Amino acid sequence: MAKQNTVFKDAFNRCLGLLENSDSLASEPELGNQLGVSRTTIRAILTRLEEIGLIEWSKRRKAVLRKPSAEDYFPTEETDSLSEIIERSFMRRILAGGAEPGMQINELELAREIGTGTTSVREFLIRFSRFGLIEKRPNSHWVLKGFTPEFALELTEVREMFELRSAAAFAHLPDDHPAWNELDAIAALHREILADVDNRYREFSELDEKFHLLVHQASRNRFIVDFYDIIAIVFHYHYQWNKTNARQRNARAMEEHLVYIEALQSRDPAKIEGACRQHLKSARETLLQSIN
């Protein structure tokens, strides 16, 4: 196949969601906006909805005939884009599996194992190389540099520089900047999760990413914001496969976040720097501990 129709399938599934609570659908351009896809894809979705008897479609009329059932949805495995599949598969190999630093990475072999063409793997590796974990030998293979303590130290060194600066900039955002409201919402969510931490500590990972990204964005510097991608992906995958003490670790981090957030809200530079440093220090320690 030249191209997977995952965009179609994913949008189709989301369209079934829209269909649950309504007895007709909006216009094609409007649907396109709602689902974030082009009209071409919308029309493919409408065609299929009609085929499986979910709607009656004639020009502007899109009447819902019945509610969607579980079988109407495409299975979730089919809605992931190829690059997501490659990313997951690759990250599992290098973080979970016993991948030695210095190991060669073979495009062809990777492609065969994942069951995809080499082009996609190549493009993934090129995109991934900016994370500093792999390196290309021109006209030859890639070399895995490995998820080592050195990597973690270099990563956190830059992270700390960037986050301290961003946090300081946060205090100078104008009072009517939307970031303040988002910060309040994030603080509230922290308290909510902490109140039921035993059951909800798994939600921390996503919350953590959202909070730190918000802080980094205050720098108004694309390089600082982009760099946060690297941190996010490392934490995301690393914790996904390393769950020792997750509950306790997350609870502690959330407490620190709350102190950090209050400091931001106070707009007091010294207080902000202190809280930020404290949190970054323990984040670094946690990361380093979990590597060895």
Added chain:
Amino acid sequence: MAKQNTVFKDAFNRCLGLLENSDSLASEPELGNQLGVSRTTIRAILTRLEEIGLIEWSKRRKAVLRKPSAEDYFPTEETDSLSEIIERSFMRRILAGGAEPGMQINELELAREIGTGTTSVREFLIRFSRFGLIEKRPNSHWVLKGFTPEFALELTEVREMFELRSAAAFAHLPDDHPAWNELDAIAALHREILADVDNRYREFSELDEKFHLLVHQASRNRFIVDFYDIIAIVFHYHYQWNKTNARQRNARAMEEHLVYIEALQSRDPAKIEGACRQHLKSARETLLQSIN
């Protein structure tokens, strides 16, 4: 063609160089090391050398029959790798040509204009995207964010953070670290060029890159070192197409470098910070001036 044989042509040309001052060639593996290519390529080179009557080749014997002449060399246009060609072509379009921020970038069109396949253009754009000048709309085009004053300010902000830290780290390198010798050599070259600045000011660009890279490497942080790529490419191409006051600008920068280098050699943190800040400040001003 599936693959250009630019590696062969470039290595061949360099091999002619080796051949100029010697009447026989080393063994195949040894030549491979000297030219940085595989034995397969070496044997292709030897075959051609024999064909055009430059050597007599039989097993270990590779006797030089005559000195290479100008026609023996491949033209330089044919020795550039495809990615270099694409990079130059693209940079010319966005830096020299009137490329508006927000403009769409079309892979197919770019490929046609450069006369290459889309795969190579795609891969180039992916690699290039880390420089923060373009951005991808998934399943759709790339958007040019433009070489704007904002870009320059964001770039220099991070650069200053990184270089100040690297310069400070430089002072703590052990006395027997090779960087000290390289620094001396770079200082000497500065003085040499300054002594004949009217004729040699064009050599500054390369020297500048070498010096700052040396400083950044003292950080021993892959993210800091890698970031210097962005600065290098921006300065490299930007100055290539913007030559107003080049002589004066370069002379001033070299003077500043010498002060900066002396500060590094003194290992005095305060002095280093001062000289570094001074130089970065005028580098930023120069860059900003040349954008508007």
Added chain:
DNA sequence: AATCTGTCTATTGTAGATAAAAGACAGAAG
């Protein structure tokens, strides 16, 4: 015993082809 050459295989870099998705435009419907 070490290094070299002859030969063979495997992998990378790039072009070209094709289905999926985006998007343009004219005429239809409100």
Added chain:
DNA sequence: CTTCTGTCTTTTATCTACAATAGACAGATT
């Protein structure tokens, strides 16, 4: 006259194929 639909064209994402290049191995040479 604005927004929609029908239709068509263009572009992107991905696969496959193949020449260039790297690299492996056994036997030859020093």
